[in-house]
Amino acid sequence: MREAQASAVGAGPTRARLAWRWLRELPLLPIAIILVVLVIPAIFAEYLAPHNPYSGSLRARLQPPAFLGGPSEFLLGTDHQGRDIFSRIIFGSRISIAVAGAGILIGGSIGTTLGLIAGYFRGVAETIVTRLVDLTLSIPAILVALVVAAAIGARFTTVVAIVALVLWAVYARQVRAEALKWAQSDFVARARVAGASHFRIIVRHILPNIANTLIVLSTLQVGFVIVFEGSLSFLGVGIPRPNPAWGLMVADGRIHVVSAWWIAFFPGLAIMLTVLSVNMLGDWLRDRLDPKLTQV
């Protein structure tokens, strides 16, 4: 009885202290920015946005931000169609999250699966996968996006597909290297002797070991995807109008930069803050979870 108590007391504080240390070292500023600029607006857009993001009144067009002498109802001013920029940025966060989430989920799943197969089974599969990875990474995705837009038009689905097309290769390359390493480990050898199936070994023994790599990799990709989607939308080959995609809003503001700089400035600022924060979080996670992961 006394022993049990002692051990419980002994184990309790250490685990709590470890968790506390983790919490205390969390990069609070980046996390706060991600929550305020990206996550909270995306969830509560209907409640937070003071105006309709899709329609405005032409009488209220090109109004400067409230703090620069504009009407108090438009916090960040209005665009050339009189739409409230603040509301559009809030709704735009949904697009960024959706593209990043869907793109990373699809590209990541495909890439991880192919990387596992290549790294575990080696042989022809590995040759084919590595060739395809090299090929994919040598063709700039933006060119593919341009051709797609010209051929079949740009939509949400094509943007996600193009993002996934780039990302699968990044995942496959990294996962293959990891799977290769774990496939030669002792516990995989033991599982094999014990008669575990290939599928079971991959899912139960190798996948959990590369989970950290996948978390870090995915965090670092969020920033890339948001900037990439922004670039495509800016060029008119990404999310179509009149959606409030941040990149599109920057494009709308470009021709008005002389008279109404705020149209382009604030959506771009949202992209920058989000991406900067996500990258800082990603660097922090990499240092904690997977210091070996090379710059990707």
Added chain:
Amino acid sequence: MLRYLIKRLGQTVFTLFAVTVIVFGLGRMTGDPATVLMPVEARQEDRARIMELWGLDQPLHVQYLRYIGNVLRGEFGDSLQWPGRDALELVLLRIGNTLELGLVALLFAVALAVPIGVFSAVYKNSAIDHVGKFIALLGQSLPHFWIGIVFIWIFAVNLRWLPTSGRGTWQHLIMPAVVIGWFQVAALMRLIRSAMLESLDSEYIKLARLKGVRERIVIWKHALRNAAIVPLTYFGIMIAYLVVGSITTEVVFSWPGVGLLVVNAVTARDFPVVQAVTIVFAFVIVLANLVVDVLYGVFDPRIRFE
């Protein structure tokens, strides 16, 4: 060296082949290629010309062979935006402008990244090292289409130091080149820093110092020459990014290059021009990678003599 080059040449051909397959495939992804490849308002004679050029009534593999033949001959058909102008000719007319911008951007990136990278390594953990890390983080995070607009607003609209857009004087080059180059600075600087750290820690640096060689020469000759080999492998990727970066940046600054051409062509659904640009860009990138591989041998005598 020769065998290596032949192998690389093979990979190059494979990549170019893959690009043609992608472009070909996308052009024929949905039902009737003629409607996909042509805007609705295209004139009847354009439609007929494209049908004939690409053999759109033939089976798919025949179409591809025909297509590849046309690509090899440089026949992408006439532009639909500007009737009577050959698509490839339009691209070649503007590629000089794009390369000019890319080259200046590259010079800017190297001129900034090399000293920062070297000093961050020599004075590790000093103020300059932290500044360098911050630049790298910003480089990763700033969307360049936005930074370009912010630059225009600051330096052209408000300060009136530089022209807003277009091509002409050397002042026109500054902002677009800085915007494109900025993103290369981050990656290049980090590579140089880590390569320099490794090099500075080596025995040959110790021996150079033991010879009584000036510290300046130790760093800029002995250490940097060795450290430069690593970032050089990155140059191939860098050129790809310069090309890609040129697309958005040319739009921002109305730079009359291939990037602006292709974006306008996409908007006008001018498929022949889009195809021509894609193939030419892929060719430039692949060629650049090949040149880098050769340069690699020049820089590293250990490879040159293998």
Added chain:
Amino acid sequence: MLLEVKDLRTYLFTKRATVKAVDGVSFYLRRGETLGIVGESGSGKSIMALSLLQMEPKPAGRIVGGEALFRGDDLLRKSQGEMRTIRGRRISMILQDPQTSLNPVFTIGNQLNEAFVTGKQGLARGGVRKAVVDVLRKVNIADPERRVTAFPHQLSGGMKQRVVGAIAISCSPDIVIADEPTTSLDLTIQAQYLRLIKRLQDTTGVGVIFITHDFGIVAKMCDRVAVMYAGKIVEHGPVRSIFNHPSHPYTQALINSVPKLEERTERLYSIPGQPPAPGQELVGCRFAPRCEFADERCRQEYPPQFEGLSRHSEHTADCWRLEDPTWRPSRH
């Protein structure tokens, strides 16, 4: 006296601990003489040598005390700028590994040129080239005119080390420090290289500090020897005197571990135990934990230096056991 080092201390300041890599070392070197410095790896002999040229591993390493009088001038008080004119010109050094100590991207000629040019020998362009060829010939490199255009990877290990040697003697220095110059060479090449150093020394009268862990090489090369253990010189004296009457238990163990010529084994030392871990705080004799004779006092208090061992004024050793005159070796 060419060089006189007194109580040299170089510490490595790391985050965790202060490592006393060189902990009060004193020795001297005369013109034309070869001093051997023997010790296991990690005994501080390389850091000691680099400290003489103010090249201690930075930023962790720092010289914290002592003096090194080179022709009466304290090297440790000179600025980096002044040191640069001494490095390579007055005191040069041959590093351990010829594979890595030549810069792979420059030709042999280029790297030798540099030694001459920084040496400001007042040579014209053609003169430098001739001097380079001459010095390569001096270190027995065949066909030196052709070799100047070669890159390091095109030469064999032995040849590379001879080039490093050529760099070291290019400015006719007063002292050459050779830091285990032959450990990475095979035995035949090793012997050749040692003969070369010996011959160069005979013709130039240069003072040599020969750092090694191999007592066999000391016997062949050196006039005097200093035995280093954990940052301190524990025994010092003329080679013959030390070989015949090693007074410190560590020296005895080292000499016993030298493989005899007839039974050439790959096995190195077989002294039980490990040298003290870097950063470990040490009171008393550094060798006590591994010494079969150690008692409580050895562990508590560092022994004084006993002089005039084996009736030789230069033979000294730091060991409590020598307090008892019967332990002091005497010449018969």
